[in-house]
Every structure is written in C-alpha cells, then in structure tokens.
Amino acid sequence: MRHGKYPFVIGFLFLPVTLYVVFVIAPYAQAFQISMTNWRGLSAPQWVGFDNFRRLFDDDNFWKAVQHHGVLLLALPLITIAIALFFSFLLNVGGKSSGGQRQGVWGSKFYRVVFFFPQVLAVAIIAVLFQMVYRPNESGLINGVLMKLGFDPVLFLVRPNLALWSIIGVLVWQAVGFYVVLFSAGMASIPGEIYEAAEVDGATRVTLFFRVTLPLLWDTLQVAWVYLGIAAFDAFAIVSVLSVDGGGPDGATTVLAMEIYRNAFVYSKYGYASAMGVALFFLTLTFAALTLRLTKRESVEY
Amino acid sequence: MSITPDNPADLSRRTVLRRAAAVGLLATPAAGLLSACATSGGDEKNEQVEGGTKSATNPLGVAEDAPIEVVIFNGGYGEKYATDVHQPLYKKAFPKAEVKHQSTQAVSTVLQPRFASGNPPEFVNNSGEKLMDFGALVADGQLQDLTELWDAPSVDDPNKKVRDTVVPGTVDVGSFNGKPYVLYYVSTVFGIWYSGKLFKDNGWAPAKDWSEFTALLDKIKAKGITPYGYAGANAAYYQWNVILTHAAKIGGTDVLKNIDNLEDGAWQQDAVKQAAEAWAEIGAKYVDKSFEGLKHTDVQLRQNQYKLAFYPSGDWLEGEQKKDTPAGFDYQLMPVPSLSASDKLPATALRATAGEGYFVSAKSKNPKGGLEYMRQMLSVAGAKGFTEVVKAPTVVTAGSEGFAFPPGVASSQAALKAAGQDVFNIYFDGWYKELDTEVRTATNELMFGRIKADAFAERIQKRADAIKKDSSITKFKR
Numbered sequence: 001m002r003h004g005k006y007p008f009v010i011g012f013l014f015l016p017v018t019l020y021v022v023f024v025i026a027p028y029a030q031a032f033q034i035s036m037t038n039w040r041g042l043s044a045p046q047w048v049g050f051d052n053f054r055r056l057f058d059d060d061n062f063w064k065a066v067q068h069h070g071v072l073l074l075a076l077p078l079i080t081i082a083i084a085l086f087f088s089f090l091l092n093v094g095g096k097s098s099g100g101q102r103q104g105v106w107g108s109k110f111y112r113v114v115f116f117f118p119q120v121l122a123v124a125i126i127a128v129l130f131q132m133v134y135r136p137n138e139s140g141l142i143n144g145v146l147m148k149l150g151f152d153p154v155l156f157l158v159r160p161n162l163a164l165w166s167i168i169g170v171l172v173w174q175a176v177g178f179y180v181v182l183f184s185a186g187m188a189s190i191p192g193e194i195y196e197a198a199e200v201d202g203a204t205r206v207t208l209f210f211r212v213t214l215p216l217l218w219d220t221l222q223v224a225w226v227y228l229g230i231a232a233f234d235a236f237a238i239v240s241v242l243s244v245d246g247g248g249p250d251g252a253t254t255v256l257a258m259e260i261y262r263n264a265f266v267y268s269k270y271g272y273a274s275a276m277g278v279a280l281f282f283l284t285l286t287f288a289a290l291t292l293r294l295t296k297r298e299s300v301e302y
Numbered sequence: 303m304s305i306t307p308d309n310p311a312d313l314s315r316r317t318v319l320r321r322a323a324a325v326g327l328l329a330t331p332a333a334g335l336l337s338a339c340a341t342s343g344g345d346e347k348n349e350q351v352e353g354g355t356k357s358a359t360n361p362l363g364v365a366e367d368a369p370i371e372v373v374i375f376n377g378g379y380g381e382k383y384a385t386d387v388h389q390p391l392y393k394k395a396f397p398k399a400e401v402k403h404q405s406t407q408a409v410s411t412v413l414q415p416r417f418a419s420g421n422p423p424e425f426v427n428n429s430g431e432k433l434m435d436f437g438a439l440v441a442d443g444q445l446q447d448l449t450e451l452w453d454a455p456s457v458d459d460p461n462k463k464v465r466d467t468v469v470p471g472t473v474d475v476g477s478f479n480g481k482p483y484v485l486y487y488v489s490t491v492f493g494i495w496y497s498g499k500l501f502k503d504n505g506w507a508p509a510k511d512w513s514e515f516t517a518l519l520d521k522i523k524a525k526g527i528t529p530y531g532y533a534g535a536n537a538a539y540y541q542w543n544v545i546l547t548h549a550a551k552i553g554g555t556d557v558l559k560n561i562d563n564l565e566d567g568a569w570q571q572d573a574v575k576q577a578a579e580a581w582a583e584i585g586a587k588y589v590d591k592s593f594e595g596l597k598h599t600d601v602q603l604r605q606n607q608y609k610l611a612f613y614p615s616g617d618w619l620e621g622e623q624k625k626d627t628p629a630g631f632d633y634q635l636m637p638v639p640s641l642s643a644s645d646k647l648p649a650t651a652l653r654a655t656a657g658e659g660y661f662v663s664a665k666s667k668n669p670k671g672g673l674e675y676m677r678q679m680l681s682v683a684g685a686k687g688f689t690e691v692v693k694a695p696t697v698v699t700a701g702s703e704g705f706a707f708p709p710g711v712a713s714s715q716a717a718l719k720a721a722g723q724d725v726f727n728i729y730f731d732g733w734y735k736e737l738d739t740e741v742r743t744a745t746n747e748l749m750f751g752r753i754k755a756d757a758f759a760e761r762i763q764k765r766a767d768a769i770k771k772d773s774s775i776t777k778f779k780r
Contacts, residue, residue, distance in 0.1 A: 041418060042442040158591070244534060250752070268438040
C-alpha cells in the first residue's frame with residue numbers, strides 16, 4: 001500500500017514549498033544581503049560588511065523608533081486587551097441570567113456589530129478619518145466641540161508628549177473590535193455550569209470575571225498578546241498618514257517601518273534601510289519567542 | 303526640488319510593500335536566488351539607437367524615426383502642457399518619431415524599478431513629493447550630460463546657443479559639480495504672500511524692514527487675523543526657506559554658499575543664528591500653534607478665507623490655489639524684510655531660481671531624442687505654450703514677453719526685476735535630502751517654540767557634519 005506514497009507527498013509539497021521559498025525565504029535572505037551593502041536603488045551595490053549596523057547604533061531616530069516600539073509593546077496589548085475583555089464580558093456574561101443561562105447586557109448583539117466596525121475599514125481610511133478627529137483647529141471633531149465650549153484646542157498630534165498617545169489611541173480603537181469577537185468566542189466555549197455553580201456560591205460579577213472567565217480564557221489571551229505585539233511592531237500606515245511631518249514632531253511618533261520607508265524611498269539608502277529591516281526582523285522574532293515562553297502555563301481542563 | 307507637496311494620502315503599508323516588490327526586494331526570480339538578485343540590474347546595457355545625421359534642423363543628430371518616452375509629473379502644473387504643446391512640437395519636427403506619453407503623481411514608484419532594471423524612459427519630469435533623488439541619480443551615472451543641449455543652436459535662431467536663450471543661472475541650477483544634468487524649466491520666485499485686497503481694505507502696506515514688519519504684524523493681530531503662518535505638517539521647508547533667505551540678506555550670499563558646500567560651522571554663522579532668532583520670535587508671537595498640525599493646503603485655504611495675513615511660498619502658490627481663491631483676492635509678493643540697516647543685501651533681494659526639474663536618462667534607448675525634446679521645450683513656441691497653459695513663466699527669456707500674468711505672478715516678476723543682481727538660490731535640499739529633512743524638523747521645533755536659535759543651529763550642524771563624513775553620500779560643490 002505504500003507504493004507511490006512519496007511521489008504523492010512530494011507532488012503536494014513541491015508547489016507550496018517552492019512558492020514559500022521564492023516569495024518569503026528568498027526576499028528575507030536578500031534583505032540580509034542588501035543590508036550589508038550601500039545600495040542606493042540604482043546600480044550594483046558595494047559590499048560594506050557591518051557598516052550599516054554600526055551606523056544604526058549612532059542613529060538617534062533608530063533608537064527613538066525602538067523606544068516607541070517598547071511603549072507600543074506595553075501599551076497597545078494592555079489597553080486593547082483590557083478594553084476588549086471588559087466589553088466581551090459585558091456582551092456575553094455581564095447581564096442577567098435567564099433560565100440558568102448567562103446573557104450579555106441589553107442590546108449586546110447590536111454592540112457586537114458596532115465594535116467590529118473599525119476592523120472592516122482599511123487602515124489608511126482610519127488614519128484619514130482620525131486626521132479629521134484630531135485636527136488642531138475648529139474644524140476638528142474633538143477640538144471643534146472643545147472650542148465651542150470655550151476651551152483651548154488640544155494639539156493631539158503636535159505636542160510631542162501627546163502625539164504618540166494619540167496614535168496609540170487610534171491603534172487601540174481599531175483593534176478592540178477584533179479582540180472583542182475573539183474573546184467572545186473564547187467565552188462562549190466556557191461551560192455555563194461553571195458560572196452557575198459560582199453564582200450559587202454567591203460570586204459577584206467581579207469575582208466571576210477574575211476567578212472564572214480570565215483563567216479559562218488564558219490561551220486566547222496569549223494569542224491576542226502575540227498578535228497585538230506584532231501589530232505594535234508595525235503601526236506604519238497610521239503613523240505615516242496621521243503624524244506631523246512623517247513620524248514627527250521631531251521623531252516623537254516615529255516607528256521602525258517609518259524610518260525604513262524614509263531611508264529607502266526618500267534618501268534612496270536601500271542598504272541602510274535593509275539593515276533596519278533586519279533589526280526589526282530580529283526584534284519581532286525575539287518578542288514572539290519571549291512571549292510564548294513567558295506566558296507558558298498549564299491550560300485549565302474543563 | 304520638490305515644489306508643491308502633493309497629497310500623501312494613500313500611503314498604506316501595502317503601497318510600501320508593492321514598491322519594495324517593485325525595486326526587487328520581493329520579486330526575486332526563483333533560480334539562483336541571491337546571485338541573480340535584483341540589485342545587479344542597473345548594470346545591464348540598454349541597446350541604444352543609432353544617431354541620425356546632423357543638420358540645421360537636427361543639430362543633435364537624432365534618429366528621426368526613433369520613439370521617445372516622456373514621463374510627466376501630474377502635479378501643480380498638470381500634464382496638459384506636455385500633451386498639447388511640447389509633444390506636438392516634437393512630432394512636428396520629427397513626424398516619423400513616436401512620442402509615448404505617461405503621467406504619474408508618484409515618479410519614484412513608477413520609475414525606480416525601471417532604472418533598477420536598466421530600462422528607463424528617455425525624458426522625465428522628476429518632481430512632486432515622490433521625486434527620485436537627483437543626487438543619487440547623478441552619482442549613479444543615470445543622467446545624461448546636458449552640455450550638448452546647452453551648446454546646440456536654438457530652434458528659433460540658429461546663430462544663438464540654447465544656453466543664451468534662457469535666464470542666467472539656469473544651467474548652474476541644474477549642474478552637479480559643474481556638469482549640467484537637470485533642466486529646471488519654470489522660473490520661480492520665493493517670498494511672503496499676502497492678499498492685495500485685504501491689505502488695501504485695511505490700509506496696510508507691505509513691510510521693508512524688521513520694525514515695520516513687527517509693527518504691521520501687531521496691527522494685523524489686533525484685527526483678529528493670524529498675522530503669519532506656514533504648515534508644519536508637511537511644508538516646513540517653506541519656512542526654512544524664509545529663514546535662510548533672511549540669513550543671506552543679513553550676511554551676504556556666502557552664508558548660503560557655505561551651507562551648500564557643507565563648510566564647517568556653516569549653520570552656526572552669525573547670520574543664520576540672527577535670522578533664526580528673529581523668526582523664532584515671530585513664531586512665538588504671531589503664529590497659530592495649530593498650524594503645526596496642518597497641511598499646506600489647509601493653511602493656504604485659511605489665507606484665502608482672510609483668516610491669515612502672511613504666508614511664505616513660491617510663486618506657484620497662485621496657480622495652486624486658483625480654485626479656492628475668492629474673486630478680487632489679488633495675491634501679492636513681499637520679499638523677506640531686512641533685519642537692520644547693517645544687512646549686506648538690500649531689502650529687495652530675494653531667492654529666485656528655476657524650478658521643476660526635467661532630465662534625460664543616459665541609459666535610455668534614445669537619449670538624443672530626450673535632448674531634442676528639451677530643445678523643443680526651450681524654443682519660444684514651447685515656452686509660450688507652457689506659459690499659456692499653466693500661467694507660469696519659464697526660463698526662456700523670450701517666452702513670456704507680452705504675456706499678461708495674473709496679479710500674483712505679475713508681482714513676483716516685478717519683485718524679481720526690482721531685485722536686479724541681488725538674486726540668490728539655495729541648493730542643499732536637492733543635494734542632500736537627509737539634511738533637508740533635518741532642517742524641516744528643526745524649523746518646526748524653532749518656530750513652535752521648543753528650541754532656541756542656538757540649538758537650532760547646533761542640531762542642523764551636527765547632521766551636516768555627519769553627512770560630510772559619510773563616504774557613501776556623493777558630495778556637491780558650487
């Protein structure tokens with residue numbers, strides 16, 4: 001019966017593996033190669049070894065970008081997961097129980113759709129949308145109201161210490177809907193009897209959340225954390241469209257992808273930009289490995 | 303020379319990836335992977351067409367039936383001047399040649415991969431926010447030396463060389479280390495713009511020196527109008543242009559020359575610091591803080607709504623704002639006011655140059671055709687046609703004679719005449735894009751009150767020094 005098994009397997013593997021090698025592995029490998037050159041995008045590059053990486057160490061903007069990724073890595077998952085958990089708890093088990101079945105708050109079906117809206121929009125559209133929201137004068141959505149009420153306008157994207165948080169706000173706004181859905185799915189698979197039993201024992205909603213929902217949702221949370229972490233390494237489109245002067249003011253909102261873009265397509269320093277790309281690659285890889293390792297935990301059987 | 307920043311709206315991660323793919327980072331063919339990498343593309347020789355015989359009507363010796371491909375940046379000046387004026391002129395001179403026209407708003411997106419693969423178009427209008435780095439193109443030998451064109455007889459008068467039919471300085475602006483590579487075609491005058499109507503209604507007169515200027519700004523402020531402003535979000539270079547123009551007035555044109563040549567301490571010259579200090583004060587007192595978060599079109603619109611008095615820009619402004627300008631607005635140019643009586647240059651001095659860059663690709667199939675296309679552009683008919691379509695003067699001296707310009711351009715032309723010999727230009731932004739970026743950032747920091755003049759000079763100097771030391775960047779001198 002084993003006859004012809006290998007040709008069959010190889011036949012099926014050949015195409016996907018080839019595609020993967022050509023379109024994923026090869027470009028990565030080439031990025032590594034280019035990062036060792038001074039290629040300016042036109043004629044053949046010259047080999048410069050680790051020069052580009054040495055330069056990275058002295059590049060203020062690079063370190064600023066890395067620092068911002070650090071902030072994003074902490075803030076984005078924490079805020080997004082907290083909000084998403086809160087919402088999905090309300091949507092699924094936050095309401096009254098009827099017939100022994102825990103329900104969401106009134107109108108939860110409607111909210112579910114509303115929360116998911118941002119996910120449907122393209123990132124660039126969201127960025128343009130928030131340009132209107134954050135506009136620093138009376139034509140801005142927020143400042144228009146503030147100024148009508150007699151307040152000074154808030155310079156969301158302009159004040160250096162506020163700009164990054166304004167951007168994080170957009171990222172969170174956009175991401176929450178997806179994780180509400182993800183956590184809802186996770187919560188739906190938690191057996192109702194556990195809640196029932198807890199309630200009979202007199203647990204409040206807060207206790208329910210922390211002692212029942214959260215532990216049983218751990219795997220889902222872990223996935224969410226990794227996803228959001230990787231999203232925190234991107235943020236390019238939002239920063240590029242929304243921020244003042246491409247990552248400004250004075251690099252206050254810049255991210256690595258923005259610096260890569262600027263070095264490659266504005267300064268025509270493809271070699272240097274590739275070196276940044278390689279740095280980003282290792283940062284992301286390290287993050288993913290660390291997260292999976294640190295959050296390893298016995299999953300609860302039920 | 304990025305003249306008007308166009309809309310960077312559709313920048314998505316996908317665009318970047320697509321572009322990366324285009325330059326070959328992703329689109330590597332399977333076989334041989336690394337050895338056959340995209341980075342080697344530029345070396346492949348494109349087969350160039352044989353030249354034709356030289357004659358009085360064909361002094362450059364163009365192959366009469368060879369096609370040429372023209373790529374036009376579809377920005378502030380549109381593309382109509384090319385399709386309606388210049389291309390028919392070429393067709394008329396060489397009826398057998400096919401002229402392929404293409405227009406784009408993102409020059410580098412479209413052309414970078416073609417240069418990388420050794421198949422560039424003959425003639426390119428390299429402009430707009432996504433223009434290709436001229437310095438990098440020159441350093442790479444991609445641009446055709448234009449000496450032959452400048453020395454060729456002009457279309458209108460066989461006894462006159464093309465270089466003698468254009469405004470003095472035109473050849474220099476497009477030269478890199480003394481060799482002409484770029485044709486800057488549109489005559490551009492920089493200054494500070496205001497509404498003639500607004501000023502007339504209020505009895506205000508443009509200022510010549512600093513005390514007049516600040517007194518006027520106070521008056522404007524008292525009226526409830528923002529006295530001065532520029533867009534921080536994407537057009538900070540409009541303002542560094544003012545600061546450096548001011549510095550040149552204070553300390554003479556050598557101040558700018560030192561900056562362009564990356565001389566040690568060029569940004570820390572007294573003139574630069576004085577100018578920065580003066581303008582930082584304007585920023586602190588008379589500029590709306592919210593402008594830092596606005597794009598140039600937003601701020602220009604506010605001026606059109608009479609909510610902003612002075613706006614620094616070049617004389618493309620009037621054409622760019624045509625749709626939004628109310629009737630009778632009457633754009634007028636004021637040269638940057640002088641600081642004190644000890645200024646080296648008079649109050650009338652200003653920055654004027656040729657803008658809007660065009661080049662011929664040295665590695666295209668028919669570079670001669672590209673040169674000839676330029677020669678046709680530089681004919682009186684080509685220049686007149688351009689001016690009629692876009693309402694902007696070209697570098698061809700005879701091209702705008704007798705043309706009635708709209709009020710803004712008329713005023714800038716008058717100011718240019720009044721300036722006489724005291725006309726200068728700034729080059730570093732076209733030569734070193736990184737320095738341009740740094741100066742833009744520092745200008746926002748300065749004008750919106752986060753750093754002082756000293757720190758402004760120091761941080762730019764630091765970047766200039768780094769560029770000077772960087773052996774991978776080709777240096778230019780003037």
